[in-house]
Amino acid sequence: MFITGIGWVTSGGVGKGNSADPFDFKKGALPDISGNDFPVNPIFRKGRLDRFSLLGLEAIAIALKDAGLYEYNIKRHIGIVASTVFGCLVTDLDFHETVTPENNTLPDPNLFTHTLPNIFLGYAAMLFGLTGPNYILYEKESRGHGALYSAVESIQSGECDIMLAGICDVEPPDGYIYNDAFRPGAIxxxxxxxxxxxxxxxxxxxxxxxxxxxxxxxxxxxxxCVRECIKKA
Amino acid sequence: MDRYYAGVASCIEGLEQGGNRSLVYELIDRVLENTGIVPSDTFLITASTKAGIDRIVDSVKKPPSDYSDSFPQHIADYICDRFSLSGETLHISAACASSTVAIARGAALIKSGRYDSVLICCYDLVTEFVFSGFCSLQAMSPAACKPFDKNRKGMSIGEGAATLLLMNEKKARELGKKTMGIISGWAVTNDATHITRPDKDGCGLALAIEKSALMAGINTDSISAICAHGTGTLYNDSMELAAYKNVFGSRNIPVFSVKGAIGHTLGAAGGIEAAVSLKCLMHGVIPPTTGFTDPDPDAAGLVSSGPVKTDIRCILSTNSGFAGVNASVIMERG
Structure with a gap:
């Protein structure tokens, strides 16, 4: 099996493998994500997405472009596995602020939907016609080894022939960093x-x-993995 | 509001908040007590949708450093410590299909030859966070849910946990373990149509079932029964019945849902339902679908309100969830 596409959004910038974009995965604030590259879909409203979903979706879109798989006519059996440290914790806390049973009002249903970390995988599946296996793995550091291994294993076991593997994390809320090596970003x-x-x-x-x-x-x-790929390219 | 949420959620009796840690630890302790001996070279896969969310959201009011043990990675460490496992773990989150995906990954790890045994531990709590969220989506039934019933009005949430110890044949024989069933096929797919609403044609679920059968090396005619997701929502149950019709045609294959009895246990649902399915294989009985009294026309002849005794050689268990995910596993008699 072969690596055919790379996309990233890190504090060092936004880029894809087959370009002169510098790859730097470091600590620091992430760039703003426009989402302007996402394809038009009648039931997709970009403005409803939380930042975690936007980040992951942007990096997936770039990797698909880099692999020449962005455009499609019929759905493809392509899967996605993403590792994360914090998942959608920021959205969890935002949603929780809307839970006020003492006021006898319901919380924000759109925010609740985004309190599942795999939601951005669903957006990617919907926008790019990806029908393969898709799930989130939690890990202690932003390494992505679990996602990489699981994607390879899915291909080896015959579950799917094409898999996206990556990592996705936005900056955690203040005080939540429990590992000094943590860096936000999506690759x-x-x-x-x-x-x-x-x-x-x-x-x-x-x-x-x-x-x-x-x-x-x-x-x-x-x-x-990305550094090695870029060096070769 | 107490944890029993006016009787419309299925909470575990006696499970009450205590001490400074998430209630999820108490839930997990209960299931680990009954898990038996786990070999120390076992790989651990956990599955949940919201892990220790009951404590994490408290951090809005208190310093968050006290709450890191409520993250799934740390809950997995706790389980490893309980069984003196090596510490290699995965925690899977795939909405309501989380634990079915975990079983699939565990089976794949064993098939690859990397591990001889994998422990699956799945769990989810009923919390104000989750309960109010589903209420905001207007997905909750005003009374106990009625899967596949003509008058179904939504889901009832529940809480629960399950462990499943998967082993290859050699390891099971070495340890003298009784085989409850064989996981012979699995698949995970995506509808790729909508974030919260399932594909009305059930194409994503049908694809998962067909791929599972292909991996198991069986024809779908060999499947004797289906443990359905069966949430009791209008859209989910219709989608599932469409998928089953798509795959099994006019065959009257027995279908059941446990959610009318125990509620929708979210990330734990697939694990609990796989365990129930294994019991069906062992005893040749399909449990009743609680709450099913007036059949949806498409469910007539498939779903039953009473137990059904039948020869079950091969059972399918499926789950679907937000983000369009579908997962299925096929279990055969050992």
């Missing part, structure tokens, strides 16, 4: 089982111990 890579003669960033393999290799070099996380 997604496209993995294809059989891309034929399509341009790619390298070959991914996995051993029985769960180690992942890119062109025979061991890959610790999504960040090192």
């Amino acid at each position: 997604f890579i496209m993995i294809e089982n059989n891309p034929c003669d399509k341009q790619n960033y390298g070959k991914l393999t996995v051993d029985k111990n769960g180690n992942i290799y890119l062109n025979n070099l061991i890959i610790e996380d999504i960040e090192s």
Whole structure:
């Protein structure tokens, strides 16, 4: 299987693999996300999205473009696995502020919908016609090894031939950082089982111990995977 | 408002807030007490929609540093400590399909040869956060839910937890474990149509069922019964019946839902329903669908208000959730 697309939104900027965009995954505030690149959909209202969903969706859209899979006519069996540290915690707290049973009023239903971290995967599926497996993995650091491994495993077990694997986290609320290594951002890579003669960033393999290799070099996380891909490109 | 929410949510008796940690620990303790011995080289997969949200939202009023143990990663650490596991874990969140996805990932890990055993632990609480959220979506039934009934008016939420210990055949034999069933196929798909409303044709769920059967190497004719998601909402139940018709045609395959009895346990639903399905395989009985009294025309002949004794060799369990996710597992008699 091969990596055929890369997209990222980090505090270092927005970019895709096949470009001169500098890749920097560091601490700091994320850039504003316009969402102007999202395709038109009659039931998709960008203004209703929380920031976590916007961030993940933007990075997925860029990775799809980089892999030449942005445009489509019929739905494709492409899956998405995303690792996160905090998920939609910010949205949880925003929603909770609207829960005021003493006032006998109902809280915000739109915010409630966005208190599930997998919602942005649903938006991506809806906008880009992706019918494959999709779920969120929580991890202690923003590494994405679990997402990368699970995506590879889904391909190996015959569940799906094309998978997006990535990480997604917005800045947590004040006081919530429990790991100094935490960095906000979204990075997604496209993995294809059989891309034929399509341009790619390298070959991914996995051993029985769960180690992942890119062109025979061991890959610790999504960040090192992207750095290796860009170096090759 | 107390935790019993005017009788329209199914809360576990005696589970009350105490101490400085999330109530979810008390819920998990109850299920771990009955889990038995877990080999120390077992991989842990947990599944939940909101983990320890009851404590996390308290941080609006108090310093958040006290609440990190309510995050799913730390709850997984607690379970690892209880069983002296190596600490390798995954926590899956996929709305109401979370624990079915967890079972699928666990089975895939064993199939890959990386692990001989995987412990699935799924859990979710009834909280004011979740209860008021579903009320705001007007998804709640004013009384106990009535899955697949003509007069269904919405869902009832419940809380619960389940553990399932998955092993390859060699490991189970070594440890002398009794096999309750074999997970032979699984699939996860997305409708790719809407965020909160299921695809009315049930195409995403039908695709998951067909892919599960393909992986199991069986024809869908071999499936003897279905443990449905069956939430009691108008849209979900119609979507499921459309999917079953799509896959099984006019065959009167027995379908049941446990949610009229225990409520919708959200991220724990798939795990609990897989456990019930295994019991169906072992005992050859399909449980009644509580609340089902006046059949939806499409459910007539499929769903029953009483228990049904039948020879079950292969059972399908499915769940669907927000964001368009569908998951299914096929279990066969061991």
